[in-house]
Structures are given as C-alpha cells and as structure tokens.
Amino acid sequence: MTNPEIIEALELTARLLELHGADSFKIRAYSGAAFNLDKLTNQQIAGLSFGDLVAIQGVGKGVAGKILELVEKGSIKETDELLESTPPGVLEMFRIKGIGPKKIALLWHEAGIETIAGLEVACENGSVAKLKGFGEGTQQKILDSLAFLRSQKGKLRMNQAETLSQLVQDVLEQNFERVEVAGEMRRKTETVETLRFLIAADSPVAVQKVLADIKVLHQNVKSSTPFVWRGKAFDQDILVEIISVSPAKIENELFIRSSAEGHLAQPAAEGGTLLKIASAEAVTTEEEIYTKAGLPYIIPEMREGHGEFAWAEKHTPADLVTWDDLKGILHNHSTYSDGNNSLEEMATFCRDLGFEYLGIADHSQTAAYANGLRPDKVRQQHAEIDQLNARFAAENPEKPFKILKGIESDILGDGMLDYADDVLATFDYVVASVHSNLTMSLEKATERLLTAIANPYTTILGHPTGRLLLSRDGYPIDYRAIIDACAQHNVIMEINASPWRLDMDWRWIGYCLEKGVKLSINPDAHSTQGYYDMHYGVAVARKGGLTKEMTFNALSLTEMERYLAEKKP
DNA sequence: GCCGTTTTCGGCCCGACTGTTTTCAGTCG
Incomplete structure (x- = not known):
C-alpha cells in the first residue's frame, strides 16, 4: 500500500468522523496524523512497525493501530462502518467550494439531502437558503460550484493525463507496430478532455478487433466512423480516441489530428488553408506541409491558432526555451x-x-x-x-x-x-x-x-x-x-x-x-x-x-x- | 486522539474573511 493511499484513508476517516459529529479533537488527530505522514518523503509507511509509527509526530497509539490494520487487512473496520452509514452523495459534497463539514452534515441530517442531484434541486427551489446558517449567498455559491464541477467533468490536468496516456500508449504498443500520440497531449494543453492516439494500419476492421480484446479498454461510446474507436481506459472518466490511419498518410493525419482548428485554418501562401494542403497528397514529414503552404514551421505545442504565425515572423523554434x-x-x-x-x-x-x-x-x-x-x-x-x-x-x-x-x-x-x-x-x-x-x-x-x-x-x-x-x-x-x-x-x-x-x-x-x-x-x-x-x-x-x-x-x-x-x- | 508532563489528565485551538447573523460560526488558504 502506497503512502498516498494510507494518507487518503486517514483523511477519509477524518471527514467521516466530522459528518457523524465526532469529537473535534479526535478529528484533528486523524487529519493531523495524515498531514504529518504526508511529510515523510523517503519512507514507506506500510513497512513501519508500531514503534516506528508512534515515534512520528502526531501519530499516537490509536492511529498507529489503524495504520497497521489498514496495511494488513486493506481497510479500517471503523472507517468501513462509517462509510456504510454515509450516503456516497454526501461524501461527494466535500468537493463543493464554500461549504464544509458542518454545513454538509446539516444538509444531510436536517434537510435529508443525500445526493448531489438532490442538493441541486433544493438549491433551485430555494429551500437551502432557508436552512439555519445558510442564505441566498451560500445557496448561489453551491449552484455556481456545482456548475463549475460539471464543466470540468471528464477532464484531467496535464500531469494526470500524461500518466494515463503513457499507460494506454504502452498497451497499444504491445499490440500495434506504430502508435502516435496526437490531439491535446501532443499540443500539451493544460487540461485534457480527450486522449487521442493514431495507429498505422491498412485495415481499420482488424484494428477494431484487436482493440476489442484489450481488457483495460472499454468501448462504451458510439463511434461515428469505423476507423475511430471511442471509449474509456483503465476505468478513468476521460474520453479515449484511437484512430486507424493509412500508413502512407500517417504524417498528414498526425498533423491534422494534433492541431487546433484555428491553426488548420491558417491561409496558405498560394490559396487554400493548411488543412487543405495537409489533406492532399501524402508527406513524409510535417515540415513538408508547412513548406508546401509557404509558411514557417510551427512546433506541435504551438499549433493552437493563437498568434503562432505572428510569433514566427520574429522567432524560430530554436529560440524557444528548453x-x-x-x-x-x-x-x-x-x-x-x-x-x-x-x-x-x-x-x-x-x-x-x-x-x-x-x-x-x-x-x-x-x-x-x-x-x-x-x-x-x-x-x-x-x-x-x-x-x-x-x-x-x-x-x-x-x-x-x-x-x-x-x-x-x-x-x-x-x-x-x-x-x-x-x-x-x-x-x-x-x-x-x-x-x-x-x-x-x-x-x-x-x-x-x-x-x-x-x-x-x-x-x-x-x-x-x-x-x-x-x-x-x-x-x-x-x-x-x-x-x-x-x-x-x-x-x-x-x-x-x-x-x-x-x-x-x-x-x-x-x-x-x-x-x-x-x-x-x-x-x-x-x-x-x-x-x-x-x-x-x-x-x-x-x-x-x-x-x-x-x-x-x-x-x-x-x-x-x-x-x-x-x-x- | 495526541501530547507532555504537574505520570493521569487537561489542553489542544492560525487568522482573515464571508455571510449570516444581530455577535459569530463556518470556511479557507
């Protein structure tokens, strides 16, 4: 069991205790222990003895015992019991900005709200504002926060996306000869909505067949075209897109499927757009596409349609910081x-x-x-x-x-x-x-x-x-x-x-x-x-x-x- | 529940801000 898993379990216990109205100093003890354990940078908590554990600041006999129980049995009995008597929707409410454990407990116990959907309805009909300690302001803050969370659903931060993308890429490379990372990952966007990969293959149908047998991939999203596979990977809530392309045109496809629309719309020197030129005859390098368009080469990260060609009037890729x-x-x-x-x-x-x-x-x-x-x-x-x-x-x-x-x-x-x-x-x-x-x-x-x-x-x-x-x-x-x-x-x-x-x-x-x-x-x-x-x-x-x-x-x-x-x- | 002793239990407890109150609890970084 990893350190973050152990720390998360203690923090979860603290949250559950807060919801169930436990002694505030006991709650502090759990979250304080988690805080201090997080500071151990070069020690595996799972390998520590009872004596080692209680020697850590903020960890006493109680928490040390819980950690040992967690490492040995995979969970803590007290935490499991608390979890059983807590609706998952109530725990989800901790992600909402502007309300904390006290208000969440009140929503649950006093208003009987047990789901995020139920909370949203209650906010919309104005009943949350009438609860003690709440008001119009807090009610609106909850609605704003819920809207924000919804807008961010299915996205990953760059670092999370990178980790998941690498896992998927590894799996694909075990099954196909040539796999390319495209889309947002190639442009290195700060958050990622879709992990997109290209596979060079003559037969899209054959690719689909292989994909269907890969256990960590789940095709639960309908695809509009036979050569595009859309689904999920490793049970993560983000769209994965795997596209079969002809080996002869993989450079063209990689270019098109990694660039933002604004970049592709850039007018070429002799008419048409970058997209039009990239869609024409096969090239062996992306540089060729820019040459044909009479435009300066732009690195993949910058292909956003956000002033990159104006930038290129004064700079070259070699000027960029590394x-x-x-x-x-x-x-x-x-x-x-x-x-x-x-x-x-x-x-x-x-x-x-x-x-x-x-x-x-x-x-x-x-x-x-x-x-x-x-x-x-x-x-x-x-x-x-x-x-x-x-x-x-x-x-x-x-x-x-x-x-x-x-x-x-x-x-x-x-x-x-x-x-x-x-x-x-x-x-x-x-x-x-x-x-x-x-x-x-x-x-x-x-x-x-x-x-x-x-x-x-x-x-x-x-x-x-x-x-x-x-x-x-x-x-x-x-x-x-x-x-x-x-x-x-x-x-x-x-x-x-x-x-x-x-x-x-x-x-x-x-x-x-x-x-x-x-x-x-x-x-x-x-x-x-x-x-x-x-x-x-x-x-x-x-x-x-x-x-x-x-x-x-x-x-x-x-x-x-x-x-x-x-x-x- | 942890700590630090006054070795058996009392104290623990940032500070600004917000929104809800009508004097302060709850939240946040």
Whole structure:
C-alpha cells in the first residue's frame, strides 16, 4: 500500500468522523496524523512497525493501530462502518467550494439531502437558503460550484493525463507496430478532455478487433466512423480516441489530428488553408506541409491558432526555451514553512540536478496556515543560508552553487506586502503572491496586484490569478494592465509550473514578449521532487512562445546576482 | 486522539474573511 493511499484513508476517516459529529479533537488527530505522514518523503509507511509509527509526530497509539490494520487487512473496520452509514452523495459534497463539514452534515441530517442531484434541486427551489446558517449567498455559491464541477467533468490536468496516456500508449504498443500520440497531449494543453492516439494500419476492421480484446479498454461510446474507436481506459472518466490511419498518410493525419482548428485554418501562401494542403497528397514529414503552404514551421505545442504565425515572423523554434536552458530554480519552499524537505536537502538536490542556484522562497508571516516566517525565523534562515553557501564555496571554489535568499510574500487585501521595508530589504528577491481573499471583482483584484507590482521590493509576481485547474477559477484580472505595470516597474512574471496552476496562463506570454516582460518558470516546489514540475512549466512556456532570452531563470548565477543587485531599491 | 508532563489528565485551538447573523460560526488558504 502506497503512502498516498494510507494518507487518503486517514483523511477519509477524518471527514467521516466530522459528518457523524465526532469529537473535534479526535478529528484533528486523524487529519493531523495524515498531514504529518504526508511529510515523510523517503519512507514507506506500510513497512513501519508500531514503534516506528508512534515515534512520528502526531501519530499516537490509536492511529498507529489503524495504520497497521489498514496495511494488513486493506481497510479500517471503523472507517468501513462509517462509510456504510454515509450516503456516497454526501461524501461527494466535500468537493463543493464554500461549504464544509458542518454545513454538509446539516444538509444531510436536517434537510435529508443525500445526493448531489438532490442538493441541486433544493438549491433551485430555494429551500437551502432557508436552512439555519445558510442564505441566498451560500445557496448561489453551491449552484455556481456545482456548475463549475460539471464543466470540468471528464477532464484531467496535464500531469494526470500524461500518466494515463503513457499507460494506454504502452498497451497499444504491445499490440500495434506504430502508435502516435496526437490531439491535446501532443499540443500539451493544460487540461485534457480527450486522449487521442493514431495507429498505422491498412485495415481499420482488424484494428477494431484487436482493440476489442484489450481488457483495460472499454468501448462504451458510439463511434461515428469505423476507423475511430471511442471509449474509456483503465476505468478513468476521460474520453479515449484511437484512430486507424493509412500508413502512407500517417504524417498528414498526425498533423491534422494534433492541431487546433484555428491553426488548420491558417491561409496558405498560394490559396487554400493548411488543412487543405495537409489533406492532399501524402508527406513524409510535417515540415513538408508547412513548406508546401509557404509558411514557417510551427512546433506541435504551438499549433493552437493563437498568434503562432505572428510569433514566427520574429522567432524560430530554436529560440524557444528548453529544460536545459534553465540555470536555477526560484520559487521553492522548505521545512521553514510548509515544505517537506529541509533547506539543505532542497539545496543539494537542486545542485545535483546540475543547477547553479536555488532561490528559496518560503511563505511569509501572514500565511499562518503554511507556517509562514516571522522576522526572527527569517533571520534564522538567512544565517543557515550563509553557512550553507560558505560550505558550497569551500567545496567548489571554481564555480560554487548558491542559495539565494527569497520569500513568497503574501499580497495583502490592499496590495501591500506583509513585511516592513527593513525586513524586505534583507532578501535577495521577493515573489509577491495572493493567497487569501480570492473573491474580488476584476477592478479590485487588478488594483491590488498593481499596488504589489509597484512595490520596489517586488521582484516576481507569483501565480497571478490564483487558479487551481479543474478545481477553482482564478479571480478575474486585467491582464494587459498587469503586464504593462510589470514592464513599467521591471517586475518578472511567474509561470507557476505546478500542474494545478500553470499560472500565468500561456496565452499571455506573447503580450509579455511584446512588452519586454521576462518570465520565470517556477515549480513552487514543496519537496525535492517538486522541481520536476518545471517540466510542465517548460511545456506551457514553449506553447506560449517563450524564448530562452526572455526566461528569467535561464540567467546564469552571475547574471542573476547582477540583476538582483541592480533591481534592489 | 495526541501530547507532555504537574505520570493521569487537561489542553489542544492560525487568522482573515464571508455571510449570516444581530455577535459569530463556518470556511479557507
């Protein structure tokens, strides 16, 4: 049993206890144990003894016993019993934003609502607003949240899609000679609705026959044409499309079935469109299609019909940033705030990946929930950074690895950063981010960010909209005004590379380039493994046309230090 | 249920904001 499975079981137990009105401190004990177990980055919980378990902070005799029971028997009896007496629809309500355990319990026990559908009906006829502690506002919030959840149904975030796509691809490759990933996966979209694969085969019927025998594939969606298979894979709620194409025209089909309509509609030099040319005679490479159309070659990620040809007037694919161009990692957390690895672990791992510098940027004091740093903690961290840097310098005097002193400073409701200037002045750089009070109007949210950007201590604007993909929309902002202000105040825009965020949205990279605003691909890592999220950041950065030249963390350590010194007020 | 002792039980418990209240409980990051 994996660590996430064990942690999920404890969190589920805590949720169930909340629904059934258990003692609040008992609930805290379960969720607290889960929280602490989540911090074990290099230990298999399933292999631990009773003694090992109770030695973990927040895990006592009770929870340790439950974990052993879970590992041995596959479930916890108490949890199973609670599950049996809880309608699944009630548990689903935990996904709704704006209501928590107390309100869900009330909906269930007082109003007798046991399903999401029932909840929606009750909201629509106004009866939820009449419940104690509810009102028109909460009722509308529930309806909005349900509508949002419905709109996101059947979609996956890029990282989830990548994992599932690889599984399907592996299975297909065991059965067919040539399999190509097409569609959204090839364009590296931030969320994915359809996993699309092409199979080179002369007989679509033969392909269908083989597919029918693959156990992990289920064709439960009617196909409109015989060469397109539509269904589900590995019991996941996302559409999988497998298309048989003639081997002679696979490059043409791959091009057509990976490009967005807007891209295919691009007019060719001598009339017609890219689609028309791609649909004509067979080619052996995609480059040929662009050559025939008299258009510059566009990489698959950029084929969105979102300004890629205008971009190509000034740039070539060789200008685009790659992972290898990145020289440092700037937005990262350690155990000083809510990270899972110590400062030293974060630094040495970063160094061993071949980077020249690590920018640590733990949470600031307002982020109490994330153990944000009070000024005395800041001083303590800076002392430790000085020590580590001295060690790195001694170990490799020629080209020492370096930790830069950063902070992820909360942007308060009025746009102020949450330290006094004398504390802000002690950092090498500041990532300014919004974490609370997320329901602002476009005007207020923009004004708030503009104030933060104008602060002379702000180096980077962190995840500008606060969106969590498939989970919550970002607050609305006036992108143009924000990017213009970044240009004016020499502030870097973040591409937060966490697959949950990918914020700033890649669609605004072109405008940043136009205005001369550099972008930083930041993983927002909360553990050493979190660094790898930059893989997703690089994908969307390239998609938006980000060049190496305009990538902030493609600066070498020397260049970075010079920039930061000059930027400091 | 966990912790830390005052070794047998009492205390645990971020803080801003929202929407519902008419002084605060619930939710969130």
